[in-house]
Amino acid sequence: MKVKVAEKVGFCYGVNRAYNKTNEMLKKDNKKTYLFGELVHNKIVVQNLKNSGINIFKDINKLPTDSKTSKVIIRAHGITLEERRILEDNFDEVIDLTCPIVSNMTSFVIKKQKEGYFIVVYGSKQHPEMRALKGSVDQSKIKITKDIHKENYKKVCIVSQTTVDIKSFKNFYTEYLKTNDFSDIIIKNTICIETSKREIEAKKIANWADKVIVLGGKNSSNTKKLVNISKTINEKTLHIEEIEELKNKDLSCEKLGILTGTSTAIWTLKELTEYLKNKYSAEILD
């Protein structure tokens, strides 16, 4: 069995930054450190942080009793302004590890709203990044959607969730413009380049391989996108989050491709390649 691993693997810039800074803090600081929600969409990474001593709480209405003497970390996807206010009012210190690419998108939306633009975001309302965005801007002047609507506005600014795929975004905005009579239009591709590059690689690897494994969080938006892209080309695509999921599966084939999400740790990938070497005498290609 020959195994080709995508070139772009391991944490992306934003996840790496959030993960490293959190670990640094856990090492050097004796103050108790909390994390509001999951730092990233990957349960192995989150478990690893728990093992290093982080405490997670998920409900903003149920703050830890010792918050006044503790630190709290804002996760990579960001949070709403209201949530930030509550954290700032109740914790000794707030560390913002929102991904800079997400922060830039939010700042751009705030700026354009102030200039009088109605904002249309191509994204999923329920994604944490989108919930954070909506809760950080004027909610009366934004629509987060994947469907086409007829709008009453003349000035419109169209952006994207950072983890959507470029082709769908392009289809989305061209359809939006066809359906509406805007007179002043701004369209900005706010997709994370890192995730775009992984998409391009996903196509190549799915074409080359007999079978594809996508390694990443089951609730990770960018991982699911890689799964979809790969599946369209190669129906023998398997999405796993942990190596245990492979135990009862027969992966025998000539050419196996591996893709990973942006919040999949390099050590989880290493574990996968070791497993393949041991069980299938796999040769990992350069």
Added chain:
Amino acid sequence: MKVKVAEKVGFCYGVNRAYNKTNEMLKKDNKKTYLFGELVHNKIVVQNLKNSGINIFKDINKLPTDSKTSKVIIRAHGITLEERRILEDNFDEVIDLTCPIVSNMTSFVIKKQKEGYFIVVYGSKQHPEMRALKGSVDQSKIKITKDIHKENYKKVCIVSQTTVDIKSFKNFYTEYLKTNDFSDIIIKNTICIETSKREIEAKKIANWADKVIVLGGKNSSNTKKLVNISKTINEKTLHIEEIEELKNKDLSCEKLGILTGTSTAIWTLKELTEYLKNKYSAEILD
């Protein structure tokens, strides 16, 4: 014969401003006044100004010999920066009567070029407004076209000649976006609202009438657009610039519609309605 005249007739704002200011100057000033090119695309209006004492020259390389003691007027469509420089260097005084809607479009293009956008203009390269625009901006970062091209740029700003029709502009920019992978897009409808309103009226009148007369310059872009719109709906559409052109034509019908271009003077329209009253006992509807 019942005659319905469009509500929007006579000079538009920019033509009215240029015509009135030129006339004021001719009345109160004893300095010789020149006009570089035609003030507007209407030979009756131009002839009228000639009768009032204006002197026209068309070649920037053949300036009047008395330029140093004379005034020169910049026409409503604007001129290039180079032409402006020559006028400023050679005349005693330069009066800029460029239509403010055209000036605003030019300023917008200059601003966006400075911000790093490649400019795509939906327009006709040969139109004076477009020649003036091209000659006033960085020519290496602009394309004036009615065709779709594949571009090498990521940041693009799409605008329109002020006299094109909105539907064609919309088709143009949606096709442009489909063909290209821009990541930062600005689209601004820089069409003159006055001409858009006349288009809407043209459709109504062409639908109502048995025959339509479009009164306006044979080389006027906005007049030709009204002719095209009317002809699509009503093939009995006649484009005339002067009443004389009607002398050998039989206009007999129940319902006659009249449209005019934005540089057609109200007195020419009046001459037309008088002609119809006298020859066909026409009733002019309110």
